[in-house]
Amino acid sequence: MRFKAVLILLVLFAVGVFGQEREENEPKEKRKPPVFHEVSNKDVVTSVFPDAVKVEKVNEYWYGILNAENKAIGFAMSSVPFCKDVKGYNDLTPVMIITDKNWVILKVAILSNWETLGYIRKLTKKGFFDLWVGKSIKEAKAVKPDGFTGATLTVKAVTKNVDFLLTNGVTKLPKKK
Secondary structure (H helix, E strand, O other): OOOHHHHHHHHHHHHHHHHHHHHHHHOHHOOOOOOOOOOHHHHHHHOOOOOEEEEEOOOOOOOEEEOOOOOOEEEEOOOOOOOOOOOOOOOEOEEEEEEEOOOOOEEEEEEEEEOHHHHHHHHHOOOOHHOOOEEEEHHOOOOOOOOOOOHHHHHHHHHHHHHHHHHHHHHHHOOOO
């Protein structure tokens, strides 16, 4: 009896862990239709800076995050206008990177997307989006995500978006006010 219970648990674990890889190999016509998950840029920003009242474009990569006194409290970059060819399991996987005024990453978030919500939740729970948090944008370039099974295409696409922003954003840092 104990052996059967262990066997059943192993099978359930394998199905859960390797489910997306199996689905990735299925023809698109056999897959369930994807569902769009809308993520508010404002909600992402205010989750880090609750006192943010305004986001202002600084240059082609950076946005300043301002408080009620019109003082910069942090910065943000979005891959939306740039990474239109970077696709995850279902479609585009745009990200936003939020930093403090010293270019230390406070948050990496996936924006509106068609990815499987269960896999995004698993990645969040496993700390995937936190891999870059606490690092300067220069230090964050060295992060190489590994070992996130079950959402391989999503991980690769999000990582490409983050790498693009880090590589290009570091060359156009806004002046601190």
